[in-house]
Ligand SMILES: Nc1ncnc2c1ncn2[C@@H]1O[C@H](COP(=O)(O)OP(=O)(O)O)[C@@H](O)[C@H]1O
C-alpha cells in the first residue's frame with residue numbers, strides 16, 4: 001500500500017495565516033488602510049468638524065472615537081474580499097487545492113490573518129483618539145471590551161466580504177465596491193454626527209442602519225460603563241452573520 | 257501481483273453547460289513513463305488535467321491514481337502527485353524561499369524538514385542566487401522553475417505539467433526538457449500537455465492525441481506515425497501550367513489528396529502501388545517532373561490529418 005498523508009487543519013490554517021503575514025511584511029502598503037486611514041479620519045474629523053458639531057475637540061471625541069473605530073473596522077474587513085479575489089486570479093488557490101490539506105484551510109488562514117488586521121485597525125483608532133485627548137469615561141477595561149465586541153462584529157463582516165471576493169471578477173472591482181459599501185454604511189450612520197441634528201427623512205435611514213446600532217452600543221459602554229441590551233444584540237447579530245456566511249462562503253469556495 | 261497503473265481513466269467526460277469539453281476519454285498511464293496529451297488550443301487538455309488533479313469534478317467516468325479512487329479518497333491522493341499549472345502559480349508577494357517554505361509546511365513537512373527541502377530545491381533548480389528576492393524581479397523561466405520545484409516538494413510519484421514550455425525561449429525550453437528527463441530517471445511518472453508535436457515526440461513514451469475533447473489517437477510516437485500510413489509525394493514541374501495539367505493526370509491514378517501550389521504538386525496516398533500509376537499517367541500525358549520526392553509521414557502529418565479542418 002502506498003503511503004499517503006494529510007496535513008492537519010490546525011497546521012495548514014496557521015501556515016496560511018503565516019503566509020499572509022509574510023505578504024504584509026513585504027508589502028507594508030497593504031496596511032495603509034488599517035493604519036493611515038484611521039489616523040487621517042480621526043485628525044480630519046477631530047480638528048475640522050468638531051467645532052461645528054460639538055463646539056470643541058474634547059466634547060466631540062466621545063462621539064467620534066467609537067464612530068471611527070467602527071469605520072476602520074469595516075474598512076479592514078473589506079480587505080479579506082480583495083485578498084481572496086487576488087489569490088484566485090493568480091492561480092494560487094488552484095495550487096492550494098491540489099495539496100493534501102483540508103479544503104477550507106486557505107480560507108480559514110485568510111480569515112485568521114484578518115483578525116490581526118482588525119486588531120491593528122482598532123488599536124490605531126483608539127490610540128490616535130487617546131493622543132488627541134480622548135479618555136474613555138468608563139475606564140480601560142470597558143474600552144477593551146468594546147474593542148473585542150467591535151472586532152468580533154468586524155470579523156463577522158469580513159466573511160460577507162470574503163464571499164463577495166469569491167464571486168467578483170477582479171480584485172479592483174472588489175476594492176471599489178467595498179469602498180462604496182463602507183462609505184455608505186458609515187456616513188449614513190451616527191458615526192460622526194448626532195442623529196438629532198438630522199432632517200426627519202435622514203433620521204429614519206440612519207436609525208435603520210445597523211452600524212448606528214453598533215456605535216450606540218459602543219458609546220454606551222465607553223461612557224456609562226455597563227453592558228447594555230444593545231450590546232447583546234450586536235453580539236448576537238455577529239453570531240448570526242457568521243453562522244450564515246461562514247458556511248456559505250466555505251461552500252462557494254469549495255465549489256469554485 | 258500486477259502493479260496498478262499510475263493513472264487509469266475510464267470514459268471520462270466533462271460538460272460545461274451544453275458544451276462537452278471532454279468526451280468519453282479513456283487511457284492508462286504506466287508507472288515511470290512520460291505521457292503526453294497532445295492537442296491544439298481548446299482541445300480539452302487542461303480540463304482533463306484539472307479532473308486528474310481533483311480541481312474539477314468529472315461529469316461522468318472514473319479516475320484511479322495508483323490504484324486509489326480519486327473521488328472517494330481525494331485528500332489522501334493529493335499527496336501522491338504534484339501539479340505545475342499552465343500559468344506559474346507562485347506567490348508574487350513572497351520570495352522564492354518563502355514560497356517553497358510555506359508550501360513545504362502545507363505539504364506536511366516540519367519546520368526543520370521544510371528548511372532543508374527548500375535549500376535542496378533552490379540548489380537543484382539554480383534559484384539559490386535569487387532565493388531571497390521578491391518574485392517581481394524573476395524572469396518567466398525562473399518562475400516556471402520555481403513553480404515546478406514547488407510541485408516537487410513532497411517528492412510526488414506523479415507529476416502533472418500543463419504546457420510546461422509554452423512561452424519559454426528555446427534555451428529555457430531545452431532546460432525544462434532536461435529537467436523532465438531527470439525526473440523520469442528518478443522514477444517519477446510525468447503527464448504533460450503540449451501543443452508542440454516536437455515536444456511530445458522528444459519526451460513522451462505514449463501520446464494521446466486530443467481534439468475537441470475526444471481521444472483521436474493513442475500510442476507511441478512511432479505507432480502514431482505509422483498509423484497514418486499516408487506517404488507524401490512532392491513533384492516539381494517546369495511551370496504552373498504543367499503542374500495544373502499534372503493534377504488531372506495524378507487524380508485519376510490515386511484516391512489520395514492532390515494539392516497544387518504554383519509549379520508544385522503534393523500527393524498524399526496510402527498504397528505504394530499508386531506511385532507507379534501516377535508516374536505512368538504522367539508519362540501518358542507527356543508531363544515530366546523536374547524533381548520527385550517521397551516523404552515518410554512526420555508527427556505533424558498525423559496531427560494535421562487527425563485534427564484537420566476542425567480547428
Ligand atoms: N470553467 C470552464 N467553463 C466553461 N468552459 C470551459 C471551462 N474550462 C474550459 N472550458 C472550455 O472547454 C474547452 C477545453 O478547454 P481546455 O481544457 O482549457 O483546452 P486546452 O487546455 O486543450 O487548450 C474550451 O472550449 C474551453 O472554452
Ligand SMILES: [Mg+2]
Nearest residue numbers: 301302303342
Ligand atoms: Mg490548456
